[in-house]
Amino acid sequence: MAAPAWLLDLTRLVSRQGKGVPTGIDRVERAYLERLMQVPEPLFGLVQTSVGFLLLDRAGCAAVANLARGRIAPPPATLFSRMVRRRDDGRARAEALLRRKAVARTIAAGLGRTLLRHLPEGARYLNVGHSNLSPSVMKALRRVPGLRIAVLVHDVIPLVHPEFCRPGTVEPFRRRMATVAAHADLVIHSAEATRAVTEAEFARLGRVPPGVTAPLGVDPPVPGRLPPDAVPRRPYFVTLGTIEPRKNHDLLLDLWARAAPAADLMVIGARGWADRATLARLDAGIPGVREIRGADDAEVAAWLGGARALLFPSRAEGFGLPAIEAAMLGCPVICSDLPVFREILGDKAVYVDPGDLYSWSEAVNRHILAANKNEDGDRVEGDRTCWPSWDGHFNKVLTVF
Structure with a gap:
């Protein structure tokens, strides 16, 4: 009725x-x-x-x-x-x-x-x-x-x-x-x-x-066009979301600072209430890490479309929209091993303990190796029909x- x-x-x-x-x-x-x-x-x-x-x-x-x-x-x-x-x-x-x-x-x-x-x-x-x-x-x-x-x-x-x-x-x-x-x-x-x-x-x-x-x-993401000089020459990864403690950006900053992967990291999202130490690290700069603020939907989709993977190390989430949007674009997803991610992503993601820096480094390096060999790695054609509507x-x- x-x-x-x-x-x-x-x-x-x-x-x-x-x-x-x-x-x-x-x-x-x-x-x-x-x-x-x-x-x-x-x-x-x-x-x-x-x-x-x-x-x-x-x-x-x-x-x-x-x-x-x-x-x-x-x-x-x-x-x-x-x-x-x-x-x-x-x-x-x-x-x-x-x-x-x-x-x-x-x-x-x-x-x-x-x-x-x-x-x-x-x-x-x-x-x-x-x-x-x-x-x-x-x-x-x-x-x-x-x-x-x-x-x-x-x-x-x-x-x-x-x-x-x-x-x-x-x-x-x-x-x-x-x-x-x-x-x-x-x-x-x-x-x-x-x-x-x-x-x-x-x-x-x-x-x-x-x-x-x-x-x-x-909503199916529609990629825009990035300026040619904006895209790094090396393979790159994207992490997407407001910069705040539960998003666990520090793990990725530690990874790039300590292990220096042969790839870049695009940190896309507004600055939230992250502690001063995290923001200070971003301001000081870490080799290979670039912060992108104010990106609209088309720009975000374009970055995801060319990324080796979305890195999503959140410690807590209610749903996880960025992961689904990435998968719809064919971008591999490496995310925290959370029950909600297992439910919504199934076998379309690689799951890693959000506190295990070594395992994150291994997952990142595996995708870099695939890129260096000109392989697709885990990249698949985006499927827009199997996701919630x-x-x-x-x-x-x-x-x-």
């Missing part, structure tokens, strides 16, 4: 305006928005702003989709937006645009009344960006009779591996997950391995909501919900 209406939380997409290349979670929220734009039922979007909430109709949601794809540029922020945001940044400009398009605006205390006034009984609320997971928002949503709540939980790494998280973020995350455990009618999981860990944490929080496992869809994801989620 079709839902009377859909309410998609779009707070994350709006908050990320002007902040560079979209993250994995940004892409998921964008994919949900673009899919729900195609359904016949009424569609609404919820956006928390600096001063309250905006409720958008389908036209307002279309504006968010256009902003997320860069198809439109928001106008200059209004004086009000600049006052509450204290600067004229991308988010302030996006909020200014959406205030003009909103069907309703409210302070936090009036959210329940606003939703009750505009949403039909039995509406479905989807939250895939981990925004607004608070008891007060859940209480406001429940003002709508028959409304059901679904949350996509990408992972619970802050609860399982707090040592890999930015100081001060673990307890707020725990409160958000406690809210999900208490209020969600459905939790969406991207992998069975991730689901097992997440539901174990929910059990500790007092309730395990009903769940569905639906692997995230992967967004159609499969949404068919499962929207049918269950």
Whole structure:
């Protein structure tokens, strides 16, 4: 049975305006928005702003989709937006645009009344960006009779591996997950391995909501063209992801500093909250290591298309999108031996202990040797048909919900 209406939380997409290349979670929220734009039922979007909430109709949601794809540029922020945001940044400009398009605006205390006034009984609320997971928002949503709540939980790494998280973020995350455990009618999981860990944490929080496992869809990468002088003359490897402790960049920096492989390493990704020592090593430079920041999807795909392998030594992951994108391009994957990688990659990767520098060195050198012999090594023709699709994801989620 079709839902009377859909309410998609779009707070994350709006908050990320002007902040560079979209993250994995940004892409998921964008994919949900673009899919729900195609359904016949009424569609609404919820956006928390600096001063309250905006409720958008389908036209307002279309504006968010256009902003997320860069198809439109928001106008200059209004004086009000600049006052509450204290600067004229991308988010302030996006909020200014959406205030003009909103069907309703409210302070936090009036959210329940606003939703009750505009949403039909039995509406479905989807939250895939981990925004607004608070008891007060859940209480406001429940003002709508028959409304059901679904949350996509990408992972619970802050609860399982707090040592890999930015100081001060673990307890707020725990409160958000406690809210999900208490209020969600459905939790969406991207992998069975991730689901097992997440539901174990929910059990500790007092309730395990009903769940569905639906692997995230992967858009086929479309490589761009790299400038000829950008590509190294030697074979090269790519490591892809935000530079932060759980991504384990230090292992690869140690490998290149100590073993000096006869190949280059492209470190692609934004600088996160990596410790100063890691960033200092990148700033000082290690022979054969090049840091690339701000690469768009086409540039990343081009780098992967020519790489000997993707090196993915993460110590914890919820899904592992870069590994799938690399495999789709025919780029070999050398990754940590994590249950979630075994589940999603199967026999299409080489698995190595994320703490075993020697084994990583052996795997890298084997691929270099194949390149020196003009062999393909483990490189295979990319197969774009055997990986999770967004159609499969949404068919499962929207049918269950």
